Every structure is written in structure tokens, then in C-alpha cells.
Amino acid sequence: MWTDKHRGIRMSQQELLCKNSCGYYGNPAWQGYCSKCWRDRARPPGAHPQDSRPSSDGTPVTFSKFEEKKNIEKGRRIYTMRRLFWGSPSSPKPEIHSNVLKAYQSLEPGDFPGFLKILRSPPSQRLQSRCTAFLNTMEAYHDLPVQKQSDLVQDFYQSFSAHFSDLPEPQVHQVMEHLEKLIMTRLHKWVFCHDSCDDEQRDLTLQRRIRSLNWVTPEMLDVPFPDRKSGVTGDPFLLAITAIIEVDAKRAPQDKLACVSKCCHHIFEALALSNSEPANADDFLSALVYVLLKANPPRLHSNMQYIIRFGLPHSLMAGESGYFFTNLSCAVAFIEKLDGPSLNLSPEEFEGYMLHQRAPSTGHRRKHVAKSTQHLLEELKARQESMDQDMDALSTQLHQWMETVTAQLDQTTATFALVQKEICAQAQHFPNAEERSRTSSAQTDC
Numbered sequence: 001m002w003t004d005k006h007r008g009i010r011m012s013q014q015e016l017l018c019k020n021s022c023g024y025y026g027n028p029a030w031q032g033y034c035s036k037c038w039r040d041r042a043r044p045p046g047a048h049p050q051d052s053r054p055s056s057d058g059t060p061v062t063f064s065k066f067e068e069k070k071n072i073e074k075g076r077r078i079y080t081m082r083r084l085f086w087g088s089p090s091s092p093k094p095e096i097h098s099n100v101l102k103a104y105q106s107l108e109p110g111d112f113p114g115f116l117k118i119l120r121s122p123p124s125q126r127l128q129s130r131c132t133a134f135l136n137t138m139e140a141y142h143d144l145p146v147q148k149q150s151d152l153v154q155d156f157y158q159s160f161s162a163h164f165s166d167l168p169e170p171q172v173h174q175v176m177e178h179l180e181k182l183i184m185t186r187l188h189k190w191v192f193c194h195d196s197c198d199d200e201q202r203d204l205t206l207q208r209r210i211r212s213l214n215w216v217t218p219e220m221l222d223v224p225f226p227d228r229k230s231g232v233t234g235d236p237f238l239l240a241i242t243a244i245i246e247v248d249a250k251r252a253p254q255d256k257l258a259c260v261s262k263c264c265h266h267i268f269e270a271l272a273l274s275n276s277e278p279a280n281a282d283d284f285l286s287a288l289v290y291v292l293l294k295a296n297p298p299r300l301h302s303n304m305q306y307i308i309r310f311g312l313p314h315s316l317m318a319g320e321s322g323y324f325f326t327n328l329s330c331a332v333a334f335i336e337k338l339d340g341p342s343l344n345l346s347p348e349e350f351e352g353y354m355l356h357q358r359a360p361s362t363g364h365r366r367k368h369v370a371k372s373t374q375h376l377l378e379e380l381k382a383r384q385e386s387m388d389q390d391m392d393a394l395s396t397q398l399h400q401w402m403e404t405v406t407a408q409l410d411q412t413t414a415t416f417a418l419v420q421k422e423i424c425a426q427a428q429h430f431p432n433a434e435e436r437s438r439t440s441s442a443q444t445d446c
Contacts (some may be wrong), residue, residue, distance in 0.1 A: 034317045101166060104175055115178035127163065131179070135186050146194035150309035152193075153183065157312060173314055180312050181252040188251040190308050199302040209336060211294045215353050216362050220343045221286045224274035236273055237287065240266035241295040248298045253311035256303055257321045264324040268289060288331045304329065 018034040103118045119128050134156055138149065160179055164172045184191075191197045218225055225236065235241075243263035250256045267287045271279035279287075297303070307325065308316070316322050334342070340350030352358035 034313075044215070053135060104164065104167070105171075107175070107178075109174055112178055115175070116182070119182075127160070130160070131182065135183065138187055139190055142190040145196040146191060146309065147197075149191050149194070153187070153310050154313070156183070173312070176312055177254050177315075180254055180310075184252045184310050187310070191310065193299065193302040197305075197389060199299075199305055202301040203299045206332070206336070207296060207298075210293055212354055213293055213335065213338065215356075215360060216290075216293055216338075216343065218290055220345075220360075221290050223286045223290045224279075224284075225269060235294075236270035237267065237291050237294070240264075240270065240287075240291045242293060244295050244297050247300075249259050253307045254315060256307055257315055257325060260328055261321055261324050263291065264327070269316065285327055285331060285334075288327055289334055292331055292335060298331065305333070338408050364394065 018037055102125050103121060106112055107118060118124055119131070138152070142149075143196075144152075157176060157180070161172055161176055164175055167175070193203075240263045243259050243266055247256045248260040250259060264284070267284060268279055271283055271287060275283070292300075316325055340347045343350070345353070349358065353360075
């Protein structure tokens with residue numbers, strides 16, 4: 001049986017880390033590297049010219065010189081563009097820097113309105129001017145290729161964070177998260193799913209792929225479901241499905257990451273209902289794949305690329321959000337490469353399912369339905385027994401109450417009879433006393 005064999009969804013902690021062994025989380029979108037190592041590898045070699053000597057594979061010297069010149073010119077254009085965006089690199093004035101630090105030290109975590117208020121204050125006037133100039137220039141040059149836009153945004157993050165180098169690192173991250181929300185909320189409509197890339201086509205391809213896998217069952221993915229006796233009704237992963245669908249409605253990368261984290265937290269909560277012990281990484285990844293197949297989130301590829309290109313590096317390289325996003329990327333990569341062996345199916349069976357010529361095992365369905373029916377019957381039987389016991393107890397209480405009421409009624413009737421006799425006796429005695437009183441009064445008058 002498939003439950004006795006090794007699943008295709010297995011990912012160790014080491015496999016989630018950067019291939020460069022820097023200690024941060026890698027990502028399939030960066031070929032297994034973290035964002036910092038990937039940018040170091042992918043950055044145009046303007047500062048590292050290529051060797052103009054003939055290569056061992058026989059590449060002509062003229063071609064090497066041409067590539068070197070092309071890369072130098074490309075680096076020069078990028079440097080010129082960066083100067084256009086935020087001017088020549090210069091250190092901030094000490095007095096301005098000191099005032100800015102004092103203002104931002106009072107900022108509470110998650111207080112975005114407070115961040116905007118501080119940014120508009122006189123000590124932050126220089127920073128506000130840079131943000132405004134950057135936003136206006138980015139909107140004016142929105143036709144730039146999306147990768148260049150990403151480089152410009154990331155360089156602006158790095159340049160802006162230099163003003164807060166004297167603050168503790170967690171507080172710098174907090175300020176930069178507010179800045180990211182401010183910048184990307186404005187730039188979302190210009191850079192999301194940009195025309196210079198194939199994100200829209202990749203979204204459609206991924207959606208069709210997920211739709212074609214609607215026959216995959218939780219049992220095939222080895223996703224643990226809570227037992228009927230636990231009292232859970234419906235799909236325990238419904239909240240996780242709702243959370244991952246909400247990603248597309250957010251605009252800032254950190255808000256999209258927050259939805260991903262919320263989805264993963266709901267997955268762990270659902271797995272906690274199924275297992276008596278904490279869920280492991282394999283169960284989590286399998287459940288995440290199941291949630292993606294059930295939800296088929298809109299524009300999933302575009303949202304992930306948007307987070308990668310314009311999110312803060314520290315949010316993806318480490319911490320809870322980085323771990324969850326790395327697992328999300330692995331789950332998407334697994335869905336794109338899903339085949340028969342991953343589900344313990346032969347190529348013929350997998351192809352039959354994909355062409356809708358086969359359906360999940362009716363025997364397994366029948367067994368699942370029978371098991372569910374058996375649990376339901378046991379639950380109904382337990383309820384019936386409890387109801388019978390309650391009825392017997394109620395009948396006993398009612399009988400005792402009737403006996404008590406009858407006894408009280410008999411006692412009251414007897415007491416009433418005695419009182420009535422006393423009243424009658426007194427009524428017979430009172431007329432004789434009245435007659436004697438009248439006689440005595442008459443004699444006195446005479």
C-alpha cells in the first residue's frame with residue numbers, strides 16, 4: 001500500500017538552507033541560494049571584469065572583450081540611474097542623523113501611522129524628501145525592466161537603512177518594514193506582474209497545472225486528518241486555504257508574507273488535531289501542498305516573485321517568515337514537478353488520472369465512507385444511550401416530584417379540615433355569647 005512506502009515530499013532542514021552555507025534560508029527561485037548570495041552572484045560584474053584572455057573552450061578574445069565592455073557600460077548606466085534616483089552617495093549630517101534616531105526610538109512595533117507621523121516631522125525632512133523623490137522617479141520610469149526596478153528598490157532599502165546603523169538590528173528591521181510598506185504600496189500598480197517579464201503566463205500555467213491535479217487526495221500526499229472522534233467537522237485546513245487566497249489582496253510584500261505565515265500557522269493547528277505529538281516538517285510540507293491544490297491561489301507565481309523582488313532581504317533569509325516562504329516555494333516547485341512516483345503511482349496510473357480516465361480508488365473511498373459511517377453510527381449510538389439515561393433520570397425525578405406534591409397536598413387537605421372544624425365550633429359559640437350580652441345590657445338600663 002502507498003501508506004507503507006516512502007513519500008516524494010521530503011525536505012530536510014539542511015536542504016532549506018542556502019547552498020553557499022551562509023546560514024540563511026535558500027529558495028528555488030534563487031537556485032537554492034539566499035537573496036544576498038544570489039544578488040552577489042547575479043550582480044553585473046562591473047567591479048569584477050571578466051578575463052580578456054582566451055578561455056579554455058576556445059572563446060575568441062574579441063568576444064570576451066566585447067562582453068567586458070558591455071558589462072562595464074551596463075554597470076555605468078545602472079550607477080547613473082541610481083544617482084538619478086537618490087543623488088550621489090554622501091553620509092547624512094550628524095545633527096540630522098541624531099535627531100532622526102531620537103525620533104524613531106519612540107516608535108512602537110507595528111505602528112505604521114506613527115512611522116508616517118515621524119517621517120513627516122522636521123527631523124526627518126531629509127528622509128521624507130528622499131522617499132518622495134524616489135517614488136516620483138520610479139513612477140516616471142515605470143517602463144524599466146522589472147529586474148532593474150528590483151535592484152533600484154533594494155539599493156534604496158540599503159541606502160535608507162544606513163541612516164539607522166546606530167540602532168539595534170531589530171529596531172532597524174522594524175523601521176525598514178514600515179518603509180517597505182510605504183514604498184511598495186505606492187509602487188504596487190507599477191511593478192506587480194510587470195510587462196517586461198512572463199509572470200502572467202507563468203500564473204496561467206501554474207493555475208492550469210493545479211487545476212489538472214484536483215484528483216489528488218490527502219491520502220495520496222500522506223496528509224494526516226483528524227479523527228472523527230475529535231469532534232472536527234469539515235475540512236480542518238479551511239482557514240489555511242482562506243489565508244493563502246488572501247495573499248493576492250495585499251499590496252505590501254510584508255503583508256503578503258503575513259498571509260503566508262497565517263496560512264502556515266493554521267496548518268500547524270490543523271495538524272495538531274490529527275497528531276498526539278507535534279507535527280514534523282514532512283507533515284507540514286505535505287499539508288501545504290494539499291492546501292495549495294485545494295485553494296489554487298490567484299496569481300500565485302506573480303505574488304511570490306513580487307515578494308522576492310521587492311521584499312526586505314531579512315524577511316526571506318531568516319526567521320519564521322523566511323522559513324514559511326521557503327517551504328511555500330518548495331511546495332510550488334513540488335507541484336510543478338509532481339509525477340507518479342511522488343504519489344506512489346505508476347506512470348500509466350498517473351497519466352490516467354491526469355487525463356481523467358481514472359479516479360481515486362473506489363475501494364479506498366468505500367473504505368473511507370464505511371469508516372466515516374461507522375464513526376457516525378457509534379456517535380449516534382452513544383447519543384441515544386445518553387438520551388435514554390437522561391430520560392430514565394428525568395422519569396425518576398418526575399415520579400419523586402409527583403409523590404412529594406401528593407403528600408404535601410394530602411397534608412394541606414388534612415390541615416384545612418381541622419381549621420374548618422375549629423371555625424365552625426367558634427361560629428356556634430359566638431351567637432350564645434351575643435344573646436347573654438344583650439340580656440345583661442337590658443337589665444342595666446332598667
